[in-house]
Amino acid sequence: RKLHQPAARPGGAPGRYRSDGYSPVHAVRTHPGGGAHNGALRPPDSGPGGRFIRPAGCPERKQRGVPVPGIFLPPLRHGILASWLRHRPPGGAGKVCFPRLPYHRHRLPYSQWRRFGFAGYRSGWRRRRRRNGRAALGGTVSADYWREADRLHERLDGPQGRHHQAGLRVDGVWRHQRHHRVLWARRAFHIGHRQGNHLQHGCGVGATGDIFPYDERMATYLKATGRAELATIAEEHKHLLTSDPEVEANPELFYDRVVEIDLSTLEPHVTGPHSPDRARPISELAAEVEREGFPDTVAVALVGSCTNSSYEDMERCADVARQAAAHGVSAASGLLVTPGSEQVRATIERDGQQAALEAVGATVLANACGPCIGQWNRPEARGTNNSIVTSYNRNFPSRNDGNAGTMNFIASPELAVAMGLGGRLSFNPLTDPLVDADGNEFMLQPPSAAPEVPPTGFDPGADLYLEPPEDGSEVDVRVDPTSNRLQVLDPWEAWDGKDFEDVPILVKTQGKTTTDHISPAGPWLRFRGHLNNLSDNMFLGASNAFTDDNGTGKNQLSGEEIAPIPEIARAYKAQGIRWVAIGDENYGEGSSREHAAMSPRMLGAAAIITRSFARIHESNLKKQGLLPLTFEDSADWERIRDDDRMSLVGLDQLAPGRPVQAVLKHADGSEETINLRHTLNNPQIEWFKAGSAMNYMKQMEEAGG
Numbered sequence: 001r002k003l004h005q006p007a008a009r010p011g012g013a014p015g016r017y018r019s020d021g022y023s024p025v026h027a028v029r030t031h032p033g034g035g036a037h038n039g040a041l042r043p044p045d046s047g048p049g050g051r052f053i054r055p056a057g058c059p060e061r062k063q064r065g066v067p068v069p070g071i072f073l074p075p076l077r078h079g080i081l082a083s084w085l086r087h088r089p090p091g092g093a094g095k096v097c098f099p100r101l102p103y104h105r106h107r108l109p110y111s112q113w114r115r116f117g118f119a120g121y122r123s124g125w126r127r128r129r130r131r132n133g134r135a136a137l138g139g140t141v142s143a144d145y146w147r148e149a150d151r152l153h154e155r156l157d158g159p160q161g162r163h164h165q166a167g168l169r170v171d172g173v174w175r176h177q178r179h180h181r182v183l184w185a186r187r188a189f190h191i192g193h194r195q196g197n198h199l200q201h202g203c204g205v206g207a208t209g210d211i212f213p214y215d216e217r218m219a220t221y222l223k224a225t226g227r228a229e230l231a232t233i234a235e236e237h238k239h240l241l242t243s244d245p246e247v248e249a250n251p252e253l254f255y256d257r258v259v260e261i262d263l264s265t266l267e268p269h270v271t272g273p274h275s276p277d278r279a280r281p282i283s284e285l286a287a288e289v290e291r292e293g294f295p296d297t298v299a300v301a302l303v304g305s306c307t308n309s310s311y312e313d314m315e316r317c318a319d320v321a322r323q324a325a326a327h328g329v330s331a332a333s334g335l336l337v338t339p340g341s342e343q344v345r346a347t348i349e350r351d352g353q354q355a356a357l358e359a360v361g362a363t364v365l366a367n368a369c370g371p372c373i374g375q376w377n378r379p380e381a382r383g384t385n386n387s388i389v390t391s392y393n394r395n396f397p398s399r400n401d402g403n404a405g406t407m408n409f410i411a412s413p414e415l416a417v418a419m420g421l422g423g424r425l426s427f428n429p430l431t432d433p434l435v436d437a438d439g440n441e442f443m444l445q446p447p448s449a450a451p452e453v454p455p456t457g458f459d460p461g462a463d464l465y466l467e468p469p470e471d472g473s474e475v476d477v478r479v480d481p482t483s484n485r486l487q488v489l490d491p492w493e494a495w496d497g498k499d500f501e502d503v504p505i506l507v508k509t510q511g512k513t514t515t516d517h518i519s520p521a522g523p524w525l526r527f528r529g530h531l532n533n534l535s536d537n538m539f540l541g542a543s544n545a546f547t548d549d550n551g552t553g554k555n556q557l558s559g560e561e562i563a564p565i566p567e568i569a570r571a572y573k574a575q576g577i578r579w580v581a582i583g584d585e586n587y588g589e590g591s592s593r594e595h596a597a598m599s600p601r602m603l604g605a606a607a608i609i610t611r612s613f614a615r616i617h618e619s620n621l622k623k624q625g626l627l628p629l630t631f632e633d634s635a636d637w638e639r640i641r642d643d644d645r646m647s648l649v650g651l652d653q654l655a656p657g658r659p660v661q662a663v664l665k666h667a668d669g670s671e672e673t674i675n676l677r678h679t680l681n682n683p684q685i686e687w688f689k690a691g692s693a694m695n696y697m698k699q700m701e702e703a704g705g
Contacts, residue, residue: 214241217452224453268415268430272395273387273407275512282415286426294407294425295387301331301420302400303357303413304338304365305372308391311347311458312450314339316414318353319447324421325359328437332423333389335362342367346461347454360421373591374521376401389419394590396514398541402522414447487530491698492601492625494691497652500578500606502645502665504556507565508582508637510545514590515617517541519599528595535599539565539581546642554642566603573604580648582640583610588617597621601692607648609662609676611637622684623693629660629676636674643667648676654688656681 212218214234222231234241251258267281273294280288289296303309303317317337324330337357339345345367348354354364369375372392378401385405392400395408409425418429421444433441469475479486509517519534520541527534540551544565547553553565557575560568572579581600587610588596597620600608607627611634621628627648631637647663654660659675666672680688683696690696 213243214238221453224458268412270389270409270411270415272409274395274397276394276410282411282428282430285409286428289425295385296424296426297387298333298389298419298423298425299381299386300334300336300388301416302336302338302371302388302390302392303362303416304336304340305390305392306340306369307393308413309338309340309344311344311454312452313391313413314344314348314353314357315450316447317417318348318356319450320414320417320421320444321356321360321362323444324434325356327434327440327442329360329421329434331361331417331420333420335360335417335420336365336371337362338365338370338372339367342461342464343458346459350459351454351456357417371400373525374399374402374516375525376522378403381406387425389416389425391416394514394516396512396516396590398520398522399516400521402520402524418444483530484533485526485530487532489531491695492691494695495625495651495689499651500580500646500648502647503578503580503606504572505546505640505642505644505646506569506572506579506581506605507539507542507553508545508640508642509539509542509587510584511543512589513542513583513587515588515593515596516590517543518588518596519593531595531598531602534595535602536566538569538599538603556643556645569600569603569605578604578606580607580609580646581605582637583608583613584637585611585634586614587612588620589614592616592620594620597624597626600624601626618679622680622687625688625690625692625695627660627678627680627688629662629678632659632675632677639664639672639674641666654680654685656685 219231219235222228222234247254267283269279270282270285271277271279288294303313314337335357337354339348345354345364358364365371372390381401381403383405384403385407386403387407387409388400389409389411390400391413392408392410395410397404398406400406400408411419415429419425419427421434422429422432429444433443435441477488479488518539518541520537524534524537539553542565543550544553547562549562551565552562553568554561555563555568555571557571557577569579587608596617600621601624605626607629608621609629609631611631613621613628613630618628629648644667645665647665649661649663651660659677662674662676664672664674684693687693687696690699
């Protein structure tokens with residue numbers, strides 16, 4: 001992870017620093033003239049595309065042999081991710097070198113949540129100047145830039161905002177400088193549904209972050225959702241929130257790789273089953289259904305979720321539904337629609353989209369996490385192989401209804417409706433006709449251009465928010481101690497200052513291990529408020545290399561060969577024995593489901609050791625006071641045996657960038673020592689020592705820090 005000297009670029013300009021091991025950044029240039037994207041049925045004039053960026057010299061980090069993107073600049077649609085830089089080079093101007101993105105988050109002040117609707121921001125860049133090496137996005141920064149960034153920061157966050165240190169390269173000299181806050185607009189607050197998609201999936205495959213240039217569509221959406229003040233500020237500083245002209249004009253001078261995509265030739269895609277990265281054009285799906293033996297009948301089509309249920313999405317779905325209703329055709333499959341918010345639900349009810357969907361047999365669900373996250377009571381599907389089509393983000397086995405045989409194929413919302421009308425996976429609405437009530441064939445047409453925001457404004461719907469008291473010290477939260485749905489949690493115990501010695505290996509997962517595998521959904525979600533009960537699902541979906549089975553393991557204490565993994569973990573905990581879990585590549589990808597980190601903590605985990613982590617899950621483990629460690633040599637994964645005991649030594653010397661030594665004691669009496677890496681910074685090490693991030697925050701509060 002040492003910084004490398006920059007290579008010369010054309011024209012004699014300095015090159016870019018890099019930091020080995022970090023995610024790559026690609027450049028993708030799209031032609032704005034057309035076509036379908038994100039699996040949508042879109043006419044050729046549908047709007048601009050997006051781009052990936054990767055600075056020159058930044059090495060590709062691969063997972064399962066596939067390059068992982070680092071930053072995505074998606075289609076310039078109605079959304080915003082605003083980044084106000086806090087670098088201040090001495091003397092004003094200078095070249096900027098971005099450090100790696102942070103691993104922990106802070107919260108916006110409550111007033112800022114209400115004022116701007118941001119989901120939060122990530123900050124806290126590392127102070128280690130020798131190891132911070134994120135390459136610049138290009139361009140010379142003037143003194144005016146810093147002054148404007150300062151003024152913008154003060155307007156958004158006030159002069160009392162917390163500043164963090166970062167390594168900054170200015171004219172060849174590394175310095176500590178105040179860094180910036182990155183305000184991450186999330187789909188949950190309706191600041192750009194397409195961007196929210198990329199944010200979720202990018203993090204799921206290890207991306208560092210997503211950057212979206214500001215444009216007029218963002219301004220339109222912000223104004224329509226009561227955030228005109230933010231749009232005004234962004235307009236004043238638009239030149240800070242868009243790409244540098246020289247980078248736009250000649251990206252090949254700044255990036256290792258430029259990928260060109262002509263959207264007018266891009267065909268709608270369908271992904272799945274069981275993985276959102278198993279994609280193909282819809283024209284190839286019918287042949288794959290026959291070849292792979294997928295159930296061709298679409299049992300249910302599901303539209304919505306928090307990410308793909310904007311007003312525009314719902315209008316496009318309603319357009320497809322109106323075409324079918326005009327010919328007397330109803331959905332051939334079940335059709336479920338989940339509005340992403342009370343605002344969208346109320347608005348589509350007022351403007352008629354809900355009625356249009358109900359006219360072809362749709363059922364509009366509550367605007368809440370439902371089938372998308374696994375809260376779907378579907379007893380008729382248990383134990384069966386069946387196909388569903390959704391516009392959801394993820395489709396891992398058992399995720400939606402708790403049935404491993406349900407095959408979820410992901411498409412755009414309007415494509416999901418079209419396939420629900422056709423009733424078959426092999427139905428291609430681009431080429432295949434439907435038959436009307438009189439036996440006549442007709443073709444569905446791509447939906448007309450839909451308004452990005454309602455012409456008459458959003459209907460906020462029912463106001464269900466209850467303002468908490470300003471002083472909550474006298475509030476008594478009472479939970480029935482006999483409840484099996486709610487549980488009051490005590491703080492996790494703090495680290496005792498000792499090494500973890502001779503701890504057993506609970507499980508060694510192989511292959512894809514998502515948060516759905518670690519903490520399955522389905523019927524378990526009724527225990528979301530009762531962590532102890534919910535933890536009985538821990539690792540039930542994970543494939544254990546020790547047993548070559550899902551959810552079972554070997555108890556090293558009793559000698560029991562096969563038992564449910566949660567049962568073994570509880571047996572260890574009952575005897576005061578901590579344990580470790582071993583994982584494969586990109587461990588913890590998928591949802592940010594925090595229970596996948598909380599359940600191991602509840603049942604006695606000391607560390608999770610993997611070949612690599614998905615970033616969000618790695619952060620969640622840190623917050624729970626666990627040690628997320630990775631093999632220095634990924635081949636060491638093979639060295640772990642089912643009857644091993646492991647010691648993690650030298651933890652009193654735990655420091656950023658310093659490997660942790662693990663001593664493996666095999667049953668035959670032999671020992672091996674391997675090195676484990678971590679990405680803990682100093683505050684996160686304090687989380688570990690305190691037992692959790694919340695414990696540390698409480699300590700700081702009590703100390704007046």
